[in-house]
Amino acid sequence: MMGLGTFGYPAPPTKSKINVHYDVPEGVEIRGRYCEEFAKILTKDSLQFVADLQREFRNQIKYALECRNEAKRRYNEGGLPGFDPATKYIREREWTCAPVPPAVADRRVEITGPVERKMIINALNSGAKVFMADFEDALSPSWENLMNGQVNLKDAVDGTIGFHDKARNRVYKLNDQTAKLFVRPRGWHLPEAHILIDGEPATGCLVDFGLYFYHNYAAFPQNQGEGFGPFFYLPKMEHSREAKIWNYVFERAEKMAGIERGSIRATVLIETLPAVFQMDEILYELRDHSVGLNCGRWDYIFSYVKTFQAHPDRLLPDRVQVGMTQHFMKSYSDLLIRTCHRRGVHAMGGMAAQIPIRDDPAANEAALELVRKDKLREVKAGHDGTWAAHPGLIPACMEVFNKNMGNAPHQIQTMKREDAANITEEDLLQRPRGVRTMEGLRLNTRVGIQYVAAWLTGSGSVPLYNLMEDAATAEISRVQNWQWLKYEVELDGDGLGVKVCGDLFGRVVDEEMARIEREVGKEKFRKGMYKDACKIFTRQCKASTLDDFLTLNAYNNIVIHYPKGSARL
Numbered sequence: 001m002m003g004l005g006t007f008g009y010p011a012p013p014t015k016s017k018i019n020v021h022y023d024v025p026e027g028v029e030i031r032g033r034y035c036e037e038f039a040k041i042l043t044k045d046s047l048q049f050v051a052d053l054q055r056e057f058r059n060q061i062k063y064a065l066e067c068r069n070e071a072k073r074r075y076n077e078g079g080l081p082g083f084d085p086a087t088k089y090i091r092e093r094e095w096t097c098a099p100v101p102p103a104v105a106d107r108r109v110e111i112t113g114p115v116e117r118k119m120i121i122n123a124l125n126s127g128a129k130v131f132m133a134d135f136e137d138a139l140s141p142s143w144e145n146l147m148n149g150q151v152n153l154k155d156a157v158d159g160t161i162g163f164h165d166k167a168r169n170r171v172y173k174l175n176d177q178t179a180k181l182f183v184r185p186r187g188w189h190l191p192e193a194h195i196l197i198d199g200e201p202a203t204g205c206l207v208d209f210g211l212y213f214y215h216n217y218a219a220f221p222q223n224q225g226e227g228f229g230p231f232f233y234l235p236k237m238e239h240s241r242e243a244k245i246w247n248y249v250f251e252r253a254e255k256m257a258g259i260e261r262g263s264i265r266a267t268v269l270i271e272t273l274p275a276v277f278q279m280d281e282i283l284y285e286l287r288d289h290s291v292g293l294n295c296g297r298w299d300y301i302f303s304y305v306k307t308f309q310a311h312p313d314r315l316l317p318d319r320v321q322v323g324m325t326q327h328f329m330k331s332y333s334d335l336l337i338r339t340c341h342r343r344g345v346h347a348m349g350g351m352a353a354q355i356p357i358r359d360d361p362a363a364n365e366a367a368l369e370l371v372r373k374d375k376l377r378e379v380k381a382g383h384d385g386t387w388a389a390h391p392g393l394i395p396a397c398m399e400v401f402n403k404n405m406g407n408a409p410h411q412i413q414t415m416k417r418e419d420a421a422n423i424t425e426e427d428l429l430q431r432p433r434g435v436r437t438m439e440g441l442r443l444n445t446r447v448g449i450q451y452v453a454a455w456l457t458g459s460g461s462v463p464l465y466n467l468m469e470d471a472a473t474a475e476i477s478r479v480q481n482w483q484w485l486k487y488e489v490e491l492d493g494d495g496l497g498v499k500v501c502g503d504l505f506g507r508v509v510d511e512e513m514a515r516i517e518r519e520v521g522k523e524k525f526r527k528g529m530y531k532d533a534c535k536i537f538t539r540q541c542k543a544s545t546l547d548d549f550l551t552l553n554a555y556n557n558i559v560i561h562y563p564k565g566s567a568r569l
Contacts, residue, residue, distance in 0.1 A: 101227030115149030271296025317434025
């Protein structure tokens with residue numbers, strides 16, 4: 001059936017397009033809207049490449065996801081994640097990944113953002129060393145967003161991308177010097193419901209990777225496998241078997257393209273608790289294609305709650321208190337640095353999510369000072385680079401790393417962090433300390449609902465309370481509310497003696513919805529999808545069983561199937 005458009009308005013194909021179809025290979029069906037620009041990306045040959053990847057690796061992917069569920073069962077029965085005795089030999093042996101490619105040796109500041117056209121231009125022009133173009137947590141994965149993102153990235157790689165902002169009467173185009181482009185596809189768990197392969201939804205990350213690689217690999221200089229790209233970030237992995245699949249995908253892509261093994265390079269985000277015990281193994285599986293690991297710290301906190309969802313002795317304090325000074329977070333960061341440098345690759349730091357506060361210079365300077373302190377901690381710990389969410393933060397981040405790293409492109413040889421060799425499972429699992437407050441419950445609810453409302457209307461990167469939020473913040477907010485409700489947490493501070501229960505949460509939701517309406521204005525509130533978002537968010541917070549991912553649960557709300565758009569089925 002035909003659904004509503006991405007932004008909530010009816011979007012049927014025009015009469016002239018009703019019988020226009022994508023030219024697809026056998027076994028592939030496109031159920032997304034036909035568009036001539038999209039058809040330049042969804043060519044028969046590129047779809048054949050994606051279908052070949054899907055058919056070759058779908059059983060391995062299904063097995064990896066089944067293993068995730070089996071691990072969750074063990075944790076829910078009281079087990080703890082830890083280092084795998086069977087792969088001790090990988091952790092203890094001396095080996096290194098392929099040499100760091102000169103093209104991406106210096107990554108001291110990276111900017112991230114969705115694959116939106118203006119964002120791509122601004123990020124590539126920002127002065128950062130790398131731009132990570134995101135198909136994952138910073139993007140609402142509607143058909144329009146995904147396909148426009150592929151069009152935008154192809155234009156960016158070709159150097160032809162431009163944007164005319166009619167409201168500001170301003171034209172955006174690329175500078176002569178731009179950041180290196182990395183692309184983050186979706187995680188293994190997310191489907192692409194608009195593309196069916198042999199009757200099944202395609203794996204989202206293979207669609208993102210496959211289309212981008214197929215159309216853009218030739219634009220990267222191919223120097224006998226020396227790692228000149230394309231470059232990727234790989235999210236949400238929990239085990240090295242998932243990295244092994246990616247390595248096979250890269251080898252398959254290189255073979256198809258006729259380029260040398262090791263041309264593709266990727267950084268893996270360590271953003272799940274199980275993955276911190278698999279860092280050596282993940283690098284080992286990707287050793288010919290690796291350029292390091294990254295501290296995805298917001299998702300890591302989310303994963304801590306999800307992993308210990310059946311452990312009432314591991315309740316988090318207010319999420320704003322779970323920073324990098326918490327012992328389990330510092331241990332995670334220190335071990336990541338030690339592991340990466342021992343294996344000869346970059347250890348990337350976490351996100352600075354602040355955005356400029358233009359109407360309050362004092363508050364803006366205070367926010368920048370927090371950024372500087374966080375980046376100083378990272379560079380002194382040994383990180384080779386860091387992340388920022390807004391171009392306005394690049395100078396502050398760059399200043400800190402320049403001052404402490406000088407002309408060296410990284411710290412791989414100089415910061416071995418042998419002191420981190422003694423980090424234990426207990427260090428990585430230590431219970432976080434802090435208080436649980438009514439304001440923490442309110443903030444989770446207010447931010448979670450507003451993020452979901454934006455996501456439903458096509459925005460995955462959302463400015464809220466002077467921070468640029470993506471799906472990770474909504475996930476932390478959701479699972480913490482769920483955890484507090486499930487175990488009827490007793491609140492500290494102003495809520496002293498009050499237990500979180502269904503009635504209390506219902507009142508908080510009503511009051512925070514009223515606050516959101518006051519803050520955004522009645523007209524915007526009425527036109528937005530706040531009520532729908534509230535239903536989705538509160539339903540997940542109150543669910544008897546914790547959903548693995550908010551976005552996976554909410555995905556069907558943005559799937560729009562048009563009349564069959566394929567010439568062959």
